[in-house]
Amino acid sequence: MWRGIRDEPRRFTVAVVGSCLFGSLVIGQAFVVGEIIQDVVEPALAPGGSVTTRALVLSALALIAMGLGRVLGIFGRRLGAGFMQFALQARYRHEVTGRYLRLPLSWHQRHATGTLLSNANSDVEAAWMPVAPLPFAVGTVFMLLVAVTALFLVDWAMALVGLVVFPVLFAMNVVFSRRMAPRTARAQHLRAEVSAIAHESFDGALVVKTMGREDLETRRFEARAWELRDALISVGRLRGLFDPLMESLPFLGTLAALVVGAWRLQVGAIDLGQLIQVTFLFTVLAFPVRAIGWVLGDLPRAVAGWDRVERVLEATGEMPYGTAGATGTGPAQxxxxxxxxxxxxxxxxxxxxxxxxxxxxxxxxxxxxxxxxxxxxxxxxxxxxxxxxxxxxxxxxxxxxxxxxxxxxxxxxxxxxxxxxxxxxxxxxxxxxxxxxxxxxxxxxxxxxxxxxxxxxxxxxxxxxxxxxxxxxxxxxxxxxxxxxxxxxxxxxxxxxxxxxxxxxxxxxxxxxxxxxxxxxxxxxxxxxxxxxxxxxxxxxxxxxxxxxxxxxxxxxxxxxxxxxxxxxxxxxxxxxxxxxxxxxxxxxxxxxxxxx
Missing domain, CATH: 3.40.50.300 (P-loop containing nucleotide triphosphate hydrolases)
Structure with missing residues (x-):
């Protein structure tokens, strides 16, 4: 990932700035909503209470401004990350292809055509898959740091809930990545094998047909295709177990924050607006925190893909050309x-x-x-x-x-x-x-x-x-x-x-x-x-x-x-x-x- 950042620093900067803007405004919106409920909604709902037009207009303008800022942040984040991802994929497809052209014929004879096609296509694509959510994840880390600081400024007891929830999220992602890595590596390897068998069968179609080997080739392809299916199902099962846990943990944190917040409100340590701010903050943080899971979830496959790409880029035996020009115009000796x-x-x-x-x-x-x-x-x-x-x-x-x-x-x-x-x-x-x-x-x-x-x-x-x-x-x-x-x-x-x-x-x-x-x-x-x-x-x-x-x-x-x-x-x-x-x-x-x- 650091290599990708070095290759595309400007696009990454645009995406991270957009992500940090989005995260800052998410936190800011939680405090704005808390203030609106504390100063506008609660007085309006109180017996005999009222609210001025000026307060309503200012509240609406604040929410609109927050919404427009978040839209700008999303545009910057998604466009920057998208351009960065596709630019890196294009760059390394060119690098792999260029490396193929520079490597000697003997190197190509040792590698199946299907594998080489997989290296230049699906492996490169997999290697840079985490780049799309990476700026969002970086912005989310920034947002979490600001959020935890804001939580301590509001109430230390409720902040402790966040200090428990967020590390657990990271720990779950680490466990997931370690278990997912060998599964995705095998799936990438089987993708290349399936591609190689298919290419060989298509390339030798005349032999396959004339020798009556259609059934044999079908069974050979089918065996690898089913192995790939089983490998991908194994990946899907682990992701299916992990995703619900990642999805539910922030909401469990919100529930815990409400319980602790209700107690703190009852003892007079916080007011209603601060309770709303914290619980709203836990609610809106649930989705951005998923970006970290997306990055860590894509990393095992990316590592497998990058290992296969890097083997091509670091292959030895290059045959560099010289600088001498043509030695004549007639027949050569x-x-x-x-x-x-x-x-x-x-x-x-x-x-x-x-x-x-x-x-x-x-x-x-x-x-x-x-x-x-x-x-x-x-x-x-x-x-x-x-x-x-x-x-x-x-x-x-x-x-x-x-x-x-x-x-x-x-x-x-x-x-x-x-x-x-x-x-x-x-x-x-x-x-x-x-x-x-x-x-x-x-x-x-x-x-x-x-x-x-x-x-x-x-x-x-x-x-x-x-x-x-x-x-x-x-x-x-x-x-x-x-x-x-x-x-x-x-x-x-x-x-x-x-x-x-x-x-x-x-x-x-x-x-x-x-x-x-x-x-x-x-x-x-x-x-x-x-x-x-x-x-x-x-x-x-x-x-x-x-x-x-x-x-x-x-x-x-x-x-x-x-x-x-x-x-x-x-x-x-x-x-x-x-x-x-x-x-x-x-x-x-x-x-x-x-x-x-």
């Missing part, structure tokens, strides 16, 4: 020097990897599954940093480049094509400066996507649906490639990015990339022999090591493992065609044309 890398499992993935991709050349990266090809592509884009060695662009370590220089020079087209729930234009242009329709069409043409986009109902304005569900796999890959090309990168990395595309279309794509007006160096992770043969050079890797580096023909004749790997795909395709009697690539092309139509 990429070089790996003695690069070693391992993931959190500790098993080395790359061992002393060294190679150079000359500017303007197309280099194929070939190797068996698990040999480290995708890791090399990830390091080249600086989604990860090597533990040892360096990755350089035109001789400059990528860790020294600024964010804009790196993003403007290198583009990665990953294995799994991702399409936003947007139009074709929105997916390709991404609102980048200079990415007008001419560049979009040029990128689509180079990616061999212009033909099917032209056939879409609204062309560039066609909405592609969530994750591009209206497109085939090959079409999604070509749209993703066009997106990368629209940024006019100097180094283009294709991580098996055309695996769902017909081999002949793939060959045309590579030929278009070579002849593009904005040429780029190309690193392509490839399996097909026809694709590999189009590359100027080939880098062959096994078990995280560079085994050979040369032309396709050289490696085919000198490296047995390379020859076995690149011919295995052709053999499998030939056997499939012989057994089934049709060409799978032709079917793929026909299907894409049908989808486009």
């Amino acid at each position: 990429l070089s790996f020097q003695q690069v070693n890398f391992s993931y959190d499992t500790g098993e080395p993935v790359l061992h002393n990897v060294s190679f150079t991709i000359p500017a303007g050349k197309t280099v194929a990266l070939v190797g068996p599954t698990g040999s480290g090809k995708s890791t090399i592509a990830t390091l080249a884009t600086r989604l990860l940093d090597p533990q040892h060695g360096s990755v350089a662009l035109d001789g400059v370590d990528v860790r020294e480049l600024s964010s804009g220089a790196l993003a403007g020079s290198v583009a990665l087209v990953p294995q799994i094509a991702f399409v936003f729930d947007d139009t074709v234009r929105g997916n390709v242009a991404l609102d980048r400066p200079g990415a007008d329709d001419d560049r979009v069409w040029q990128s689509l043409t180079t990616a061999q996507a212009d033909t099917f986009v032209t056939r879409l109902p609204d062309g560039l304005d066609t909405a592609l649906g969530e994750r591009g569900t209206s497109l085939s796999g090959g079409q999604r890959q070509r749209v993703t490639l066009a997106r990368a090309l629209a940024g006019q990168p100097r180094l283009l990395i294709l991580d098996d990015a055309t695996s769902a595309v017909d081999p002949r279309v793939e060959a045309r794509i590579l030929a278009s990339l070579r002849g593009a007006s904005h040429a780029a160096s190309i690193l392509v992770v490839a399996y097909r022999r026809a694709t590999i043969a189009l590359a100027d050079e080939v880098i062959y890797v096994e078990q995280g090591r560079v085994i050979a580096h040369g032309t396709h023909d050289e490696l085919l004749s000198t490296v047995t493992g390379y020859a076995d790997l690149v011919t295995a795909y052709e053999k499998a395709e030939a056997e499939r065609e012989r057994d089934t009697g049709y060409d799978d690539s032709d079917e793929s092309a026909v299907r894409e044309e049908e989808v486009a139509a």
Whole structure:
């Protein structure tokens, strides 16, 4: 809470001033009402009594002034607290999201997406929930101090009632908070688990449906949802026990004050007006004292939420960018020097990897599954940093480049094509400066996507649906490639990015990339022999090591493992065609044309 006050001092001050104004006028109103009853109402009701018009007018004006002052106090308190709460929630949502962007890919791989969504949303919201009643509670503490002082000025015996009631209220809140904390922490944890399961099921909807796992996923989600329900019921039961006690205690204090006050009135220690003042004061204090309970009631959940948010904000492994700008305007040279890398499992993935991709050349990266090809592509884009060695662009370590220089020079087209729930234009242009329709069409043409986009109902304005569900796999890959090309990168990395595309279309794509007006160096992770043969050079890797580096023909004749790997795909395709009697690539092309139509 103190951190929130430091972040929003002005709004907190406005809210506290409004709350203190409200509290002061509540106490003042108790004394005004007591004086009115003593000096106006009692004489008017006495036998033969009367009251002057001036006294009535002054009494009415006093009550109206008190009411208007309380209204102003409520406005200041609620507006200040509301703005403060929502500003803090917005600030820390931005901070959590910004932290996500700065943390390395390896950190994200250790945390479920649903948990990350919960951290940025419900946890941040829970962390600052007590901010809304906090200024009211601060004003209430001020009001209680003034009230106790006023009670002693009126009568010490009745003040002792207040000294008993108010500490009991605080003690009850402390007990409540200690019992509530573990319950709310568990509820917050289960919220994240439910979110994670739901996200995973939605994300894998295709697998869930095709494998007939709907019932299993439903039961998995249901089990956690019922656990969350039970946790929230436990929270509600404790709150249901606590709230009535907190509500009744001030009224029991009022009753006790009336009993003691009646005795003091009988012995002549106080007059009727003072009795009214004290009992009215106990009555009006019942509601404000609840603000302290609201703060303490929200604190356990806030602590649980803040702990989860703070773990994100204090996470280590940030990959800061440098300040160096782009080193050129033409195709870039990429070089790996003695690069070693391992993931959190500790098993080395790359061992002393060294190679150079000359500017303007197309280099194929070939190797068996698990040999480290995708890791090399990830390091080249600086989604990860090597533990040892360096990755350089035109001789400059990528860790020294600024964010804009790196993003403007290198583009990665990953294995799994991702399409936003947007139009074709929105997916390709991404609102980048200079990415007008001419560049979009040029990128689509180079990616061999212009033909099917032209056939879409609204062309560039066609909405592609969530994750591009209206497109085939090959079409999604070509749209993703066009997106990368629209940024006019100097180094283009294709991580098996055309695996769902017909081999002949793939060959045309590579030929278009070579002849593009904005040429780029190309690193392509490839399996097909026809694709590999189009590359100027080939880098062959096994078990995280560079085994050979040369032309396709050289490696085919000198490296047995390379020859076995690149011919295995052709053999499998030939056997499939012989057994089934049709060409799978032709079917793929026909299907894409049908989808486009």
